[in-house]
Amino acid sequence: MERPEIGISFAPELRLFVAAPRREGRSTVTTDGASTLGHVVESLGVPLTEVGALLVGGRPVRHAHIPDGGEEVAVHGVPRPQPLAGPPRFLLDIHLGTLARRLRLLGVDAAYENPDVGDAALAARSAAEQRVMLTRDRGLLHRRELWAGAYVYSHRPAEQLRDVLSRFAPPILPWSRCTSCNGLLREAAKDSLHGRLEDGTEHAYDVFAECADCGQVYWRGAHHASLNAIVEAAVHEFGTGTVRVG
Numbered sequence: 001m002e003r004p005e006i007g008i009s010f011a012p013e014l015r016l017f018v019a020a021p022r023r024e025g026r027s028t029v030t031t032d033g034a035s036t037l038g039h040v041v042e043s044l045g046v047p048l049t050e051v052g053a054l055l056v057g058g059r060p061v062r063h064a065h066i067p068d069g070g071e072e073v074a075v076h077g078v079p080r081p082q083p084l085a086g087p088p089r090f091l092l093d094i095h096l097g098t099l100a101r102r103l104r105l106l107g108v109d110a111a112y113e114n115p116d117v118g119d120a121a122l123a124a125r126s127a128a129e130q131r132v133m134l135t136r137d138r139g140l141l142h143r144r145e146l147w148a149g150a151y152v153y154s155h156r157p158a159e160q161l162r163d164v165l166s167r168f169a170p171p172i173l174p175w176s177r178c179t180s181c182n183g184l185l186r187e188a189a190k191d192s193l194h195g196r197l198e199d200g201t202e203h204a205y206d207v208f209a210e211c212a213d214c215g216q217v218y219w220r221g222a223h224h225a226s227l228n229a230i231v232e233a234a235v236h237e238f239g240t241g242t243v244r245v246g
């Protein structure tokens with residue numbers, strides 16, 4: 001079979017996925033003449049979750065395009081914000097616990113399982129619940145079962161949060177979700193919480209909320225200043241739906 005040679009170049013944000021010699025502009029690839037362009041890109045190390053437009057000679061083609069010899073391919077990253085086929089819901093792998101709590105703090109639906117359930121179970125849950133798999137594990141992003149996935153670039157939680165918010169632009173509803181379990185908070189009458197609060201807390205505060213799932217009680221003032229700073233920075237940069245302080 002003929003083995004066509006094509007030229008290929010990757011957007012800057014995709015270059016960390018490919019071998020070092022391919023990171024500087026254009027390189028060439030010899031294909032098998034039968035593989036799709038999507039497969040070729042993936043085989044070079046780039047998860048398809050990270051791939052936006054594929055251009056051949058400047059014209060967009062599908063992942064199923066089978067490249068001919070001499071074609072010049074440009075691989076773009078995903079647009080930001082990236083459209084999703086459903087509401088922005090997320091599933092985070094074991095290493096992203098801090099990011100999960102920060103997303104919940106902003107009211108973003110962020111499921112997280114600890115202990116580690118393994119890649120197969122994570123991918124299956126992503127598919128079953130239509131959640132975007134967030135991970136720094138490239139192998140996990142190559143799994144076919146994923147409903148959607150996204151590589152988290154930084155290992156620093158503050159940058160991870162900005163990465164996810166800028167990529168998916170989920171509505172921000174601070175203080176609406178339980179940071180422990182991802183459940184939704186509802187307002188709770190002080191009387192109903194008697195016996196579940198320390199005396200000092202009960203006397204000092206009047207506005208309470210509790211998690212509809214795990215029963216964790218929250219109150220104004222329960223949030224450390226650093227959490228307020230995270231919320232304010234996110235709202236300032238990315239905006240919100242309705243800001244609810246409580």
Ligand SMILES: [Zn+2]
Pocket residue numbers: 178179180181182183211212213214215216
């Ligand atoms: Zn909860």
